[in-house]
Amino acid sequence: MRKIIDFHQHLAEPSYILTNVMVRYGIERSIVMPYELGSSKANQLLHEEMLNKRKSLTYMNTILKRLGDINEDVHDIVDGDSRFVYASWISPHCKKNYVPSSVKIVKIIPVLDHVEWSYFHKLYDLLSNTPQPIVMIHTGWGAMLDTDQVSSLIMLLNHFKDKTFVLAHMKEDTDEYNMNRKRLLGKFENVYCETSYGAGPHRIKQYVDLGFGDRLLFGSDFRFRYHEPTLKWFIHMIELADISESEKDAIFHGNATRLLDMHDLNYPRLKSGDS
Numbered sequence: 001m002r003k004i005i006d007f008h009q010h011l012a013e014p015s016y017i018l019t020n021v022m023v024r025y026g027i028e029r030s031i032v033m034p035y036e037l038g039s040s041k042a043n044q045l046l047h048e049e050m051l052n053k054r055k056s057l058t059y060m061n062t063i064l065k066r067l068g069d070i071n072e073d074v075h076d077i078v079d080g081d082s083r084f085v086y087a088s089w090i091s092p093h094c095k096k097n098y099v100p101s102s103v104k105i106v107k108i109i110p111v112l113d114h115v116e117w118s119y120f121h122k123l124y125d126l127l128s129n130t131p132q133p134i135v136m137i138h139t140g141w142g143a144m145l146d147t148d149q150v151s152s153l154i155m156l157l158n159h160f161k162d163k164t165f166v167l168a169h170m171k172e173d174t175d176e177y178n179m180n181r182k183r184l185l186g187k188f189e190n191v192y193c194e195t196s197y198g199a200g201p202h203r204i205k206q207y208v209d210l211g212f213g214d215r216l217l218f219g220s221d222f223r224f225r226y227h228e229p230t231l232k233w234f235i236h237m238i239e240l241a242d243i244s245e246s247e248k249d250a251i252f253h254g255n256a257t258r259l260l261d262m263h264d265l266n267y268p269r270l271k272s273g274d275s
Ligand SMILES: [Zn+2]
Pocket: 008, 010, 221, 224
């Protein structure tokens, strides 16, 4: 079985659903974040109830108001467990972001935040006050890869050359998204791309052919409403790509290992060469 580091997972109770699936698919380590309203059953019920009002301000505000506590809860569950590296959701609209120095990865969630005219200024302030070296940015579903937004994002990335940015998802609502993602990868060597919701094996090959293969990180987004069949497809998407075995290994774990090593996040170190 191939060894995998999954750069994008969410923890919701019961947590054995996540850990069982990790064992089944050879996922040895996960970058894990919360599940919108937190991990408890009560919160999930509230979550289901609010799904219908997904775009409503009440929904957004409920999450943003509680973001700090939600992160702390989920971090408490995985802290000290070497299978997990915690990524804290942060927002310029949250009064109490959860960014203890032990947490080295933060994730920005523009789909919940709403990207209005002042959003990038707020992000600039937020990241200036956030020392974490790795920043994931949600992309897709109308966020961050439109040409207008990408121009603002480029200005932002120019200010933070010392951080590593991971564009979450390879989702392509339009051709423009693919073009702009490639633009970001071409312009900044500190930009990586996580592969969940990618357009297919041909797209993976295209990115490898363009020389971005050492900055692709396998991610499943398990179990953010999409369950095991989705995870399986995301693995197949890379297995089926017309690229070499070593290029696949790089996407499944080599690139993530390198990135985590850079920030002392890869301990105990996963054994290599037995896949
Ligand atoms: Zn996600």
